[in-house]
Amino acid sequence: MAARILKEKNIDFIMLESTDHVGGRARTLKGSPHIEYGPEFLHGETPLTDELLEKYDIPFYDMQFDYHLFEKGELHKLSDFWERVCDVIKNIKVEGNDLPFAEYISKFDYHSKEDQEIAKSFVQGFDAADLNNVSTKTLGEMKDVVCDPSIRKMRRPLHGYGELMERMADEVFSHILFNYVVQEIDWRKDQVIVRGTIRNEDIPFECRANKVLDTVSVGVLHQQDIHPRPPALQDFLQSVEMGQVVKMVADLDYEFFHQFEGHSFPFVASPELSFTAWWTTTPIHTTTVTGWAGGEKARALSDMSEDECQKAFIRDLACITSKSYDQIKKWIKKIHFHDWNHDPSFKGAYSYPKVIQGEKKEIKTQFEDTLYFAGEAFHAEFSGTIEGALLTGKDAAEKIYGNLRQ
Secondary structure: OHHHHHHHOOOOOOEEEOOOOOOOOOOEEOOOOOEEOOOOOEEOOOHHHHHHHHHOOOOEEEOOOOEEEEEOOEEEEOOOHHHHHHHHHHOOOOOOOOOEHHHHHHHHOOOOHHHHHHHHHHHHHHOOOOOOOEEHHHHHHOHHHHOOHHHHOEEEEOOOHHHHHHHHHHOOHHHEEEOEEEEEEEEEOOEEEEEEEEOOOOEEEEEEEOOEEEOOOHHHHOOOEEEOOOHHHHHHHOOEEEOOEEEEEEEEOHHHHHHOHHHOOOEEEOOOOOOOEEEOOOOOOOOEEEEEEEHHHHHHHHOOOHHHHHHHHHHHHHHHHOOOHHHHHHHEEEEEEOOOOOOOOOOOOOEEEEOOOOOOOOOOOEEOOOEEEOOHHHOOOOOOOHHHHHHHHHHHHHHHHHHHHO
16 A cells, blocks of 8 residues: 555655565455455445455445354354444443453453353454453443444455455555565664565565665564664554464355355354354355454464364364264365464464553654554554555555655
8 A cells, every 4th residue: 555655656665575475464365266364354434445446446245244143052143243242342431440351341341141252252353352461441442433333334355355455566566575574674864774584595685765664563563673662662562462363264065055044154153162253255155164263262273283273163163053073074175274373474463452551652653754654553443454554554655755755
């Protein structure tokens, strides 16, 4: 996003990409069906993303989730899922010091046990947050967003987010250096030296410029060498954490779907299982089922091998559908998976607000008109989303252009 604007403004730049593809976690395996390894939904109002989809004539469609809860071995319809989540979030009251959401729920929330579990499942799934670490105060401050009916409007690019990323990159492809892993940024006013290594070749590189835009994830940013490291940046990083997610997408035989009404597998919240949320591409009928775990459940899965994760996936799906493990395994043609949590270019999925004591720190994205930051974590309203990443990239590029004109 930033690169497109810099090129449009005739600013000389290079883009150092640590992987061999564009788009970061927004990565689609093209095929029949398409497989999304990372994000796949447009949540609520996303004006900038919508503008880009229209510009490139990329089709998208509305999701139609039929919410169900799997609990105590039974699957039942949950027609008021969002209302019950909203009721818990909008009634959050934290006096004094902030609390982890798990502690708040156990001590101070008086909703039914089922409503508490639904809310916890939402926070772990939607925010990819660890319930023992996520800020209850911040969740309460987000009640207007969570309870806004527009957030329930969920859409999906027909052919995956990868198509949008590739179309955007086509405009700046000649500026991109792939497999350039940035390890160190030395900077002072209008002078920057970026150092790193070319992946798989163990060849060091060094780039010099008068400004730098750093768009790595919070997980990487926590460990990146930046000299000097601005105190305001460090304060911000202490208030956010990288959410852990394990997502597996199974391609199944059509026969699997025949057991469901309309041959459509519902959206299932399953807080008792290893994978706590399940969905398909409905109302578009494809042969995929996605299993998702965030927060503490994702951390437990991340400690397993890929083979162990796949077995957990099959066991959970067998429980939900009341079928045998062997029957589900027979129906599965392939399970797709990428370990973002242990991928050194990402170290997780997306950010969430940590419990902090004292006043909340303001997000600062530029220092001495030289060092700039962008990414979903740096957008107060759209953190954790593609929209937030695009908006901060656009904002940073426009600030760089404005400062260069002075």
